[in-house]
Amino acid sequence: MSNKVLIDILKIGIKANKADAVCFKLPELSTTVAVSTQNNFAAAPVILSKKNLLKSSPKYILVNSGNANACTGKIGMENAIKCTELLSKKLKCKKEEILLSSTGIIGRQLPIDIISRSINSYKFNFKSNWKQAASTIMTTDKFSKHISRSFLLNKTKITINAICKGAGMIEPNMATMLSFISININLKKTLLIRLLKKSVDSSFNRISVDGDMSTNDTVMLISTGENKNLDFTRDSKTFTILQNELTKVCSDLSEMIIKDGEGATKVVKINIYKAHNIFQAKKTAYSLANSNLIKTAMYGADPNWGRIIARLGSISNINYSENKLILKINNKIIYEKGLQSKKCNLKELNKSMMKKNITIDLYMNAGSSSYTVLTSDLSHEYVHINSAYTT
Numbered sequence: 005m006s007n008k009v010l011i012d013i014l015k016i017g018i019k020a021n022k023a024d025a026v027c028f029k030l031p032e033l034s035t036t037v038a039v040s041t042q043n044n045f046a047a048a049p050v051i052l053s054k055k056n057l058l059k060s061s062p063k064y065i066l067v068n069s070g071n072a073n074a075c076t077g078k079i080g081m082e083n084a085i086k087c088t089e090l091l092s093k094k095l096k097c098k099k100e101e102i103l104l105s106s107t108g109i110i111g112r113q114l115p116i117d118i119i120s121r122s123i124n125s126y127k128f129n130f131k132s133n134w135k136q137a138a139s140t141i142m143t144t145d146k147f148s149k150h151i152s153r154s155f156l157l158n159k160t161k162i163t164i165n166a167i168c169k170g171a172g173m174i175e176p177n178m179a180t181m182l183s184f185i186s187i188n189i190n191l192k193k194t195l196l197i198r199l200l201k202k203s204v205d206s207s208f209n210r211i212s213v214d215g216d217m218s219t220n221d222t223v224m225l226i227s228t229g230e231n232k233n234l235d236f237t238r239d240s241k242t243f244t245i246l247q248n249e250l251t252k253v254c255s256d257l258s259e260m261i262i263k264d265g266e267g268a269t270k271v272v273k274i275n276i277y278k279a280h281n282i283f284q285a286k287k288t289a290y291s292l293a294n295s296n297l298i299k300t301a302m303y304g305a306d307p308n309w310g311r312i313i314a315r316l317g318s319i320s321n322i323n324y325s326e327n328k329l330i331l332k333i334n335n336k337i338i339y340e341k342g343l344q345s346k347k348c349n350l351k352e353l354n355k356s357m358m359k360k361n362i363t364i365d366l367y368m369n370a371g372s373s374s375y376t377v378l379t380s381d382l383s384h385e386y387v388h389i390n391s392a393y394t395t
Contacts, residue, residue, distance in 0.1 A: 007031045007230050009165070009186040010130035011137050017118035018070035018108070026137045027091070028065040028184065029130050033229025035190075036062050036103070037197040039204050041221035047074035048084040049104035050220060056088075056100045063101040065224065066091055067182065069141045069169070071108040071115075074219035083114045090123045105182050105222050107143055107169060138167035141182060145169050149260040151253050157242055160231050163188050164253050168223075170261040181208065181261060183223040185253070188230040189246070195236055199247055200225040207254035211262055211378045212293045225250075259378060268380035272302050272362045276375045279368045280323035285375035291319050292364065292377075299382035305357035307350045309338045312364065323370050330367040333357065 010029040018024045030036060038057060040050045056062065066087060073080050088099040138148035150167045170181030191199070204223055236243045262271050274292050279285035292298055297311045309331060316322075316329075331339035334356040337347045 007033070007228055008188070009034075009226055009228065011132040011134065012128050012130045013132040013136050013140050014122065014126055016068060016122040017115055018068055023136075023140045024070050025066060025068045026132075026140050027128065027130075028067075028137075028226075029095075030063055030065070030226060031228045031230075033190070034061070035193050035196055035227045035229070036065075036224060037193060037200050038103070038222055038224045039197075039200060040223075041219060043219045043221075045075055045219050047072050047106060047110075047220045048076060048080040049073055049106045050222060052081065052084045052088070053103040053105065053222070056103055059100045060098065061101070062103045063097045064091060064095060065103045065105065065184065067105040067107075067137075067141055067184070068114075069107050069143055071106060071112055072110045072220050073106045073114050074110045076111065076113050079113055083116045086116055087114075087119065087123075090120055094123055094126075095128065103224070105184075105220070105224070107141060107182055107220055110219060134165050134167055137184070138169070141167070141169045143169065146264050147260075149257055149264070151256055153249070153253055155245075155249050157234055157245060160234060162231070162246070162249070164250060166253050166257060168257045168261065170264070181221055181223075183208065183254075183257060184226075185224070185250070186226040186228060187246075187250070188228045189234060189236075190229050190232040191227040191236055195243070196225060196227055199243075199250060202247060203251040203254045206251050207258040210376060211258045212290060223254075262378045262380050269383055270302055270360055270362055270381040272299075272364065272379045272381060274377045274379065275363065275365045276373075277365065277367045278371060279373045279375070280371040282373040282375065284322050284371075285368075285373045288316065288319060288322060288366070288368070289375045289377040291315060292366070293379035296382055299379065302357065302362055303381035303383050305354055307333075307338075307353040307357060309333065309344070309348075309353075312366070313339060316366070322368075324368045325370070328369040330365075330369065332363075332365040332367075334359070334363055335365070 012027045013023045014025040015023050016025045073084060084104055088102040091102050092099040134150050138150035142148060152165050154161055154163045164187050166185040168181055168183035274289050276285040276289045292315055295315045301308050301311050327342045336353055337345045339345060
């Protein structure tokens with residue numbers, strides 16, 4: 005039996021004449037953990053997978069695109085369970101040993117009869133790759149997102165393979181995104197979930213395209229059971245290196261999502277510095293990131309810094325003094341001491357904002373807490389995509 009994650013690409017009939025599902029075969033000694041959406045209308049596959057993770061160690065993960073199986077009621081859950089039953093009979097395992105993940109349009113029932121025929125007739129060979137899997141789970145994505153990165157831990161080569169999808173309905177926790185990651189290590193479940201949560205909190209949970217939280221968000225992390233010689237429980241330095249490497253991968257995937265934000269032309273980094281506390285830093289960062297007026301200004305390279313200050317002024321329960329605020333855009337001082345800075349040149353600012361990457365730095369000077377969020381601009385294309393998504 006292979007000690008690596010194996011992949012098979014399927015056509016299960018949700019999308020006409022297109023690969024629309026991925027099946028991951030997990031190594032026998034693997035451990036899998038997941039974090040998922042906090043949306044009150046979590047999709048059937050999210051709910052079912054949470055239950056199955058508590059019951060047994062998963063052997064397979066089935067991911068489909070084109071249909072979210074969310075807000076589909078009792079029938080939607082029955083269809084999700086039916087998918088695990090079909091796959092368990094085909095692959096000779098327990099239905100509880102299968103995890104599901106879905107992405108696509110909300111409110112439509114799965115074409116379960118078509119899916120049943122497709123799975124029953126399919127000959128699984130698990131000879132696909134991570135790149136193919138990344139393309140298969142796309143919905144409104146313009147490009148597929150996959151990373152394979154290797155590094156050394158105590159002279160042992162560690163490889164992280166990761167894919168994700170996501171372009172719109174992006175807001176923690178997490179985004180309209182799915183991500184699947186494998187690491188060729190042996191790690192206890194308690195440490196693995198700690199590893200995943202910290203990486204997600206520093207990456208996928210710090211991005212926003214449109215402020216809408218999806219019903220299907222999921223990140224799954226698989227440790228394959230390899231390289232048992234590495235002792236992460238005793239060597240905290242080794243675990244820290246592993247944590248940093250996984251966070252880098254998740255951060256890079258997160259930035260890909262922002263670059264691919266529906267209709268996006270720019271990546272906007274919002275840094276809040278010296279806030280009264282971390283709660284206020286985070287609240288301020290997301291308020292600015294989700295402002296349509298700020299996002300459209302970024303799209304048009306409009307040096308209308310007043311939109312940022314006005315948005316800040318509308319946030320309740322934030323401690324700061326107006327005269328102590330400092331606002332920078334692309335490292336240029338724009339606002340200080342309650343006025344437009346004498347150093348501010350709006351023509352130069354307009355020119356710098358035409359770049360693909362824009363940085364907004366807001367110094368609150370009210371404490372010592374900081375927070376960073378990545379967001380995208382808001383373009384004509386975003387409106388077009390989301391006004392015609394189901395038609």
